[in-house]
Amino acid sequence: MFLTAFRRRALALLTAGAVAATLAACAGETSPEKTVTVLTHDSFTLPQNLIDDFRAETGITVSFVKSGDAGQLSSVVSLSAGKPKGDAVFGIDNTFAARPIEAGALEPYLSPLAAEGAARFAVPESKNELTAVDRGDVCINVDGAWYDRENIPEPTGLDDLRDPRYRNQAVLLDPATSSPGMSFLLATIGTYKDKAPDYWRALIDNGAQVVSGWEVGYNQLFSAGEGHGSKPIVVSYASSPAATPGTSALLSGCFAQIEYIGILRGASNTAGAKKVIDWMLGPAVQRALPTSMFVYPVQEGTPLPQDWKRRAPAPEYRVTMSPKYINENREAWLKEWRDTVRR
Template sequence: MTKATYLPAAAGLALCATGALAETPVLQVYTYDSFTTEWGPGPAVEAAFEETCACDLQFVNAGDGAALLARLQLEGPRTEADIVLGLDTNLTAAARETGLFAPHGVTADLDLPIGWEDPDFLPFDWGYFAFVGNAGAAAPANMPELAASDAKIVIQDPRSSTPGLGLLMWVKAAYGDEAPSIWADLADNIVTVTPGWSEAYGLFLDGEADAVLSYTTSPAYHLIAEEDASKVAWAFDEGHYMQVEVAGKVAGTDQPALADAFLAFMVSDTFQSVIPTTNWMYPAATPEAGLPEGFETLITPEKSLLMTADEAAAARDTALDEWRTALSQ
């Protein structure tokens, strides 16, 4: 073959390769930042799903959990998201009101402490909020004791973070009309309010606070990944607020079959077995291998607190006003 005939053939091969790449379907999943870090579930989930889907799974960072909903509300029907992963039951009522979600159609054998019948949002993990501090330090037994102590804490902004919003619901569910006075008393314990969980937890690890709003499962990370038993979750006698994290299919997706396949994959053993030691939460469907060694050391709340999605939506604005008023004094 002469050089003159070889070049067009090579160009044709290049065009074919480019065309093949262009035909690879893309599934965009909006999620929170910590999910996609190298130590989060994202990399393992991406690799495992792409082995089954002949697609390009792309995670798109959208801040912390509550920021996911804000971004979706801003983008509206123009959103490029196919799946939104990382909302929770404090946000699902508002998410449903956008009209942007379609029924997931997945039937799964879930292992949650509560019944689950939501047609639009499918759980992928769950846990309990808690303040995490250092072992050996004095630990308050409830919110009033925390407020009366000298403990310095870091919390997350409820307008951008699901843990931050969860704390508002925790105080409201446990103390009702007394919530404003609880916040007024807690205000001088709060060192700072961060946009998301990662920033807050980092400040705690750097010694900037005595405790951080996190989860009862957070000490498992230190114990299992670092062989460090120096972090503990404080057990509060008023109970701990539960978080159930969910994903939903965007109604306007141009990849409906892929979106359905991803949601079905999300509750599979492959996905769920990744959750305990990457997202450091309880899986929504217990893996065949069970929970990793070390999870048995975690505290189990004596009382679970959880508002329904509609109750949380109704309480959110009042709880947010109470929080803002206390912290502005």
Template sequence: MRAARLTIIALSLGLVACSGGEKAPEEKAPESLVVLSHDSFDFPDELLSEFKEKTGVEVKIQQVGDGGELANRLVLTKDAPLGDVVYGLDNTVSYRLAGQKIIGETSVASPNKDLDFAGEPGLIPIDQGDVCINADKKWFSENNVEIPKTFEDLLKPEYSDKLVAMNPASSTPGMAFMLATIEHFGEDGWVDYWKKLKANGLKVTNGWSDAFSVDYSAGEGKGPFPMMVSYGSSPAYSVNEEKTESSTVALSETCYRQVEYAGVIAGTKNEKAASSFIEFLLTPKVQEAISKVTYMHPTNPEAKAPEDLTKFGPLADTVTTVPAEKIAQNAETWLRTWQSDVIG
């Protein structure tokens, strides 16, 4: 009898639970995405809010050092990815991911096929710019020294102890500059060129920020070096209040074209939302916002770069580039050679 009563009670409770007094199912929490990026990606909060309003997806930006560090982190965590999307890998470091199935396939169309990275079709070009030697025009004017123009000029005695470059193993601008010298001087000449640069007082830092904040005379630290490896767009950052002149100049004959990519990280459970975010990055409005933040040029031809960037930091007419396949085949050897023969 006791068992029967318990059965009746349980059935009664079940009927109550199924009646109009049942609790409504809890609302599903908004889907979220983690975007891994380099530490220069200061994405506007209002655009993240706009994306959430359109899709219901909250985006969290997780900065992971320089572009080289970002690539290394993706490789080290490929079996347990830290995010859903990556932004900021460029054509100097993306070779580290080639063939490792770190970047997933995507339906997002490239805005410019000429900028695609061979070997990783899932990487979508988001912005582009140049890495060039930058010079402090004020320093050269005050010291009555002519600003150099070419790679070869940098070896002249008057430019001794005047240039700061970055370690190509830890810095994407540093890697771009090394690749530029390899392309310009060839396999047989680039190491000798670096040795001569070093003998002429070249300083090497680990990263761009170190050089700009400490060593460069036109940088935050007002240091003793009037030239540094930087970006072709940097002079747009040094424009006077009247918008008539920049205090720095990029040496256009030393430029290497840099392209930054975004991709869906393989293994994400939010593949559709991840692809939607990359499509969002390619819209003209967002492309223009990224250009203002990063001082890089849009890849979407419908987007416009800021006026200062167009006027004082345009893309160079002549640049050096090294094919992705060649970088993938030789990069590690080049880096070891640079470390042993240049740094010692």
């Protein structure tokens, strides 16, 4: 969640009043036909000036309503197909994308701006029900400063996490409750194939700790996180080191997480929702994504912050799977994970 993802840290660093101000404006000044309600995950944030500029240019106020993580968001949308709680949805990622599409909860729309990059990340075999906005590669992060202090070489790949030298050092995220946790599970399945359960078992036997979500894993237990915990290895994003000096991402064994926006079937303001999608693909929003949500933009030619090439390079290879394939196998994989971890 991309949240569902490291975006929680970005949210903590930015002004929480941005969305609240927008909601107030919607309630007090804007007629319903001039409002577009967008359901989002809890980690969504954009600079308020961009939201204000969009309103000035179009007369449309965007009301962002947070609805849990990517999985919860997908469930809310899927269960309310045809009777939506808003006009659009942002933040369903490729690990959950098939669910609302198969539920018939989304209205097809192909933005004219999608050809500038977003189309490369379209959901395979779909009818443009979802449009890619950003991507955030889920990778193992390590605290290099911790390893320097302990005079231990840093792990360099997924295989190293089974090494006794790294016993009791890793924090994993439960794939049943965490979007990046699910992405890491998929990365291991793509890397180890039918041997993935053996890999999970080896991690647990080597003392890896499993927690409910990114906030606990990164901000509380990770040694470089806000809580200065004791664990120097954690599941996060390739872009996380841009915000956390002294850390790096293991750029092998990452999963390509993509976040989408779509129009909800039965929306009261479909025309306005289309304009919001075009806006999210426009240069102003795309340029803001790296610093507001610590994700990579999808539109080609969008500049990244100067230090990202050094501190947050994108992986050259990522594990990828179609949303349909993920949806068909999710429950079986989760059961196998639970059986392995709880044995």
